[in-house]
Amino acid sequence: xxxxxxxxxxxxxxxxxxxxxxxxxxxxxxxxxxxxxxxxxxxxxxxxxxxxxxxxxxxxxxxxxxxxxxxxxxxxxxxxxxxxxxxxxxxxxxxxxxxxxxxxxxxxxxxxxxxxxxxxxxxxxxxxxxxxxxxxxxxxxxxxxxxxxxxxxxxxxxxxxxxxxx
Numbered sequence: 766x767x768x769x770x771x772x773x774x775x776x777x778x779x780x781x782x783x784x785x786x787x788x789x790x791x792x793x794x795x796x797x798x799x800x801x802x803x804x805x806x807x808x809x810x811x812x813x814x815x816x817x818x819x820x821x822x823x824x825x826x827x828x829x830x831x832x833x834x835x836x837x838x839x840x841x842x843x844x845x846x847x848x849x850x851x852x853x854x855x856x857x858x859x860x861x862x863x864x865x866x867x868x869x870x871x872x873x874x875x876x877x878x879x880x881x882x883x884x885x886x887x888x889x890x891x892x893x894x895x896x897x898x899x900x901x902x903x904x905x906x907x908x909x910x911x912x913x914x915x916x917x918x919x920x921x922x923x924x925x926x927x928x929x930x931x
Contacts, residue, residue, distance in 0.1 A: 768792055768823045781914055782841040784808065786819060793839070794891070795820040798898035799851035810893050827899060834907045835899045840914035842887065843878035845871060847909055848900040850883035850891035857882065860906050867907070883910055 767773050769792055775783045784791045790811040794804050797814030804810040815821050827835070847864040848857040857864060868880040879886040883896060900908035 766823065766826065768819050776840065781916075784841070786817060788817065790817050792817055792819050792823075793837070793895055794893040796824070796893045796895050796898040798893065798901050800893035803892070808891075814893060823895070824898075827895075828903065831903060832899070832905050835896075835905050835909065837895055837910045839910060839912050842912045842915045843876060844883075844886055844912040845876055845878065845880040845909065846883035846886055846896065846912070847881065848883065848897050850887075850894045850897050850910070852890045852892075853884045853888070855882065856885070857900060857908075859900075859904075864907060864909070868909070878912075887912075 769783075769786055771787055772783045772785065784793070784807045786792055788811070789807075789809055791804060791808045794800075794808050794810035795814060795817050800810060800814035802810055802812075811817055811820075815824060845868045847861075847868060849855045865881065872878060872880040883894070884890050894910070896908055896910045899905045
């Protein structure tokens with residue numbers, strides 16, 4: 766499901782890293798896993814966790830479905846991530862080796878970009894994400910976030926980080 770159809774239209778019109786809904790809330794900072802109101806710019810998390818109707822609807826849908834695997838797809842960089850996003854220090858504890866092996870294999874074959882714990886690899890904490898919420902609250906064994914687009918001028922640095930990690 767597309768959680769932000771109005772934002773998606775703006776992406777299709779050329780604003781490739783659009784993050785917010787019409788209320789200027791980043792829907793991927795609006796979940797209550799480590800949520801805080803310290804967002805900045807286009808990562809404003811809303812007045813409270815689940816303040817946005819899109820986030821509440823997606824929470825309801827994913828909770829009813831109760832997935833064993835979850836993948837959220839974004840643009841803004843290239844990377845293949847697992848929890849935790851909320852800080853830069855922690856890796857997921859459940860299924861950590863298995864998720865890391867999946868990321869390493871997929872990344873080696875398809876992306877050759879940074880992979881691992883989201884917060885650590887993107888270089889800043891990302892509290893309030895669906896990645897962390899679904900992993901923790903629903904106990905979903907495999908929870909991933911893939912960032913699939915970055916402007917070409919930034920791509921070389923990401924490839925270099927991948928090579929260093931391998």
